[in-house]
Amino acid sequence: xxxxxxxxxxxxxxxxxxxxxxxxxxxxxxxxxxxxxxxxxxxxxxxxxxxxxxxxxxxxxxxxxxxxxxxxxxxxxxxxxxxxxxxxxxxxxxxxxxxxxxxxxxxxxxxxxxxxxxxxxxxx
Numbered sequence: 001x002x003x004x005x006x007x008x009x010x011x012x013x014x015x016x017x018x019x020x021x022x023x024x025x026x027x028x029x030x031x032x033x034x035x036x037x038x039x040x041x042x043x044x045x046x047x048x049x050x051x052x053x054x055x056x057x058x059x060x061x062x063x064x065x066x067x068x069x070x071x072x073x074x075x076x077x078x079x080x081x082x083x084x085x086x087x088x089x090x091x092x093x094x095x096x097x098x099x100x101x102x103x104x105x106x107x108x109x110x111x112x113x114x115x116x117x118x119x120x121x122x123x124x
Contacts, residue, residue: 018044027052030071035082037075038063057085 016024021044025031031051033042037058042048054070059079079085 018047021047025050029053030055032057033067037067038065039067040065057082059085
């Protein structure tokens with residue numbers, strides 16, 4: 001964190017250290033672990049333990065000490081890097097959002113306002 005703080009003010013507002021992360025976490029917080037699936041390789045095991053919701057994005061083969069009970073595990077050993085996988089997820093998310101926007105607009109056209117509001121809130 002010190003290296004980020006001293007080099008780039010904008011990045012220092014985006015990233016937090018373990019102490020600040022601990023304070024910010026709630027039961028609804030989703031912790032995204034990138035570039036490892038091994039619990040022993042994360043920077044702060046306490047943060048990992050506190051998180052109820054975990055997502056793993058990794059390009060290494062699954063190890064012995066895999067993080068337990070993740071919401072999503074996206075491990076693709078044939079990818080060149082974890083950032084390649086993240087780029088794919090962002091592209092996929094954009095496509096999903098466009099399709100959901102179309103569906104929500106379509107439902108709004110054909111159904112009552114209450115139904116459309118329920119559908120859009122629960123589909124997104």
